[in-house]
Amino acid sequence: MSQASSLIKTLKRQLRAQGKTYADVAQWLALSEASVKRLFAEQHFTLARLECICDQLNIEFVELVQAMQNDEQRLQQLTQAQEQSIADDRELFLVAVCVINGYSFNEIHHQYQLSEAECTQQLVKLERLKLIDLLPGNRIRRRVAANFRWRPGGPIQCFFQQYLASEFFRSRFDSDSEKLMVLNGLLSPAGNEEWQQTMQRLAKEFHALCERESSLPIHKRFGTTSVLAVRQWQSVLFKEYARVDR
CATH class of the missing domain: 1.20.5 (Single alpha-helices involved in coiled-coils or other helix-helix interfaces)
Structure with missing residues (x-):
C-alpha cells in the first residue's frame, strides 16, 4: 500500500473515531458530498485540504502522519504459534480478548477474578507476543490494527467452534x-x-x-x-x- 493510500485510510479512521461523515467534510471544504466521495475514492487531496480537515478534527497534520505510521506497525493477525499459545492458556485468552477490546488494567482486574499480580503476569506474556506495550502504571497500549482478526481455521477459531459455538447459539x-x-x-x-x-x-x-x-x-x-x-x-x-x- 502506498503512503498516500495509508494516509487517506488513517484519515478515514480518524473521521469515524469522531463520528464525522463525508457530509461534514463537504461542509468544511465547501464542496458537494459527491465531490468529497470522489476525493477519497481517487485519493487526491491537496495539502491545504488535508490541513483543513485536520483542523476540524483538532489534530495536527504531523499527528495524522504519526497515526498512519502507528497503524502500519499494528498487527492485523497473529502467527499460528502465537494464537496457539493464547488458546492453550485460558487466563491469557481472557486477558487477550479484553485488551483487544480496549479494557484497561483496572477494568480487567475489577471485572474478573484475577489478582493484580495475575493480570500483570498475563499482560507481560501479551507484550512478549507483541500484542501490546505495557507502559508504566500498568497502562496498556494496543498494537493491534482496527481490523485485527483471528486466523481463519486457526487455534482461536477452532477453540470457538469446539467449546463456545454451542453455548453461543443456546x-x-x-x-x-x-x-x-x-x-x-x-x-x-x-x-x-x-x-x-x-x-x-x-x-x-x-x-x-x-x-x-x-x-x-x-x-x-x-x-x-x-x-x-x-x-x-x-x-x-x-x-x-x-x-x-x-
Whole structure:
C-alpha cells in the first residue's frame, strides 16, 4: 500500500473515531458530498485540504502522519504459534480478548477474578507476543490494527467452534440486544462470492463502530459477538431424502 493510500485510510479512521461523515467534510471544504466521495475514492487531496480537515478534527497534520505510521506497525493477525499459545492458556485468552477490546488494567482486574499480580503476569506474556506495550502504571497500549482478526481455521477459531459455538447459539435470540437471521437461497459461485464481499464490508463497519465508541466509559458498553457465516451446505435431514443418482 502506498503512503498516500495509508494516509487517506488513517484519515478515514480518524473521521469515524469522531463520528464525522463525508457530509461534514463537504461542509468544511465547501464542496458537494459527491465531490468529497470522489476525493477519497481517487485519493487526491491537496495539502491545504488535508490541513483543513485536520483542523476540524483538532489534530495536527504531523499527528495524522504519526497515526498512519502507528497503524502500519499494528498487527492485523497473529502467527499460528502465537494464537496457539493464547488458546492453550485460558487466563491469557481472557486477558487477550479484553485488551483487544480496549479494557484497561483496572477494568480487567475489577471485572474478573484475577489478582493484580495475575493480570500483570498475563499482560507481560501479551507484550512478549507483541500484542501490546505495557507502559508504566500498568497502562496498556494496543498494537493491534482496527481490523485485527483471528486466523481463519486457526487455534482461536477452532477453540470457538469446539467449546463456545454451542453455548453461543443456546439462546432464543429474542432480547433487544440479540438477533438471529437464517438466510437460505440458491446462489451461483459469482453470487456466493459477491455475498462474501458484502460480509467483509459488514465486518469493516463493525470494527469502525467499535472504534468510534471506544471513547465511551466501559460501563456503557457490553461484549457483543457477531457471527457472519456462509457455506455451500445442505442439512443431513434433506440429504437423507436426496436421490443417490443426482
